[in-house]
Amino acid sequence: MPAEPDTFIEIVAYDWVPAAARGHVRDLRVRWALEEVGLRYRTRLIDVQNKPTAYYAEQPFGQVPAYREGDIHLFECGAIALHIAEKDERLMPRDPAGRARAVSWLFCALNSIDPFLTGMSVIRFNSGDAPWQDEARAVIAKPLERRLALLADALGARSWLEDRFTVGDLMMVATLRSLSFGTLAVPAAISDYVARGEARPAFQAALAAQLADLKPDREGVPA
């Protein structure tokens, strides 16, 4: 049950991004969490190429998402997902031991998996024609592949990282979806896990909502 059912939730997202980023902008994660617990929200769309100066007061780096619910203002998809999860047992177990596991996996996705993907992504998109970029990405890929193998071990034969879906799975699946950008050795158990997450109706609804908010193209910029 939402803690404050009458307070409107607003998230900030972009009104356009290039084709490769569609379905991957991080407001998707917040939309997904809201869909899982059945909370309605409105979106405020900003221009990724011309961000309002005032927006930096809401999000220090001008990124999305940001989140407002009455006088609660959050940024960072992890902080927002945690806030939403705390409202509802469907994302966060009520027992302290189960809660501890879910929160650990939430941070694990964002601080033990994402940094390698971010590093590879920065090298890919910001290195121009540098001849060494594949080699540099391979250096970052190697410890990530080790972690993916260990993550598959942790998952074992279960559908989710614990004995039920939690906000930890939501963030882990959302993070691992970036693997499609690379050429990594991904264990089949991890690919299957991501596919299971993407098959959830709440994920599909969130994805459709993000895509619906994105204008199809932009003058002078191919979509």
Added chain:
Amino acid sequence: MPAEPDTFIEIVAYDWVPAAARGHVRDLRVRWALEEVGLRYRTRLIDVQNKPTAYYAEQPFGQVPAYREGDIHLFECGAIALHIAEKDERLMPRDPAGRARAVSWLFCALNSIDPFLTGMSVIRFNSGDAPWQDEARAVIAKPLERRLALLADALGARSWLEDRFTVGDLMMVATLRSLSFGTLAVPAAISDYVARGEARPAFQAALAAQLADLKPDREGVPA
């Protein structure tokens, strides 16, 4: 006040690391949080070069820290710091709006700053003699330097990211301490902020405790 004053807190740390890692292993962040709120803890030390196989059940990647408090088992320094902060107003404001800001900064440190530092660190330590490594690190440094400038803007003339010290500052300072590993353009306001954090008695106590747990050297490996 601790929620469960009679439950023993145990953290897992290493008994030895190379000289460059001393004072930077992430159990330091947990020790710092515990020192800020005056909670006692015991350490269980493991061998970084020969990790017990059973430990992977506690921490999926075999890293430290891990944390136990009765039947609450946590991993990831962010999850543990959040858990400790939730016990005590000195790290976490009690009003929902203030709490939202502190949690946002906690995630910001770990998911909007750390990934760049991790990427640079992996390139530095895993690229062998590759002639392109400085160039690759510079590619990752550029967006990080932009974020450091924006973080300095967010800090403004305040001592901390909000109007008081929170767990968000603890994690941001701990993350930014890795800047000393690089050759980045760091705004003076950020260096001063890190120095303010490191000057806190709780940080100094945590640092001394980590160093005291590390054996001075290891046969065949210079310290």
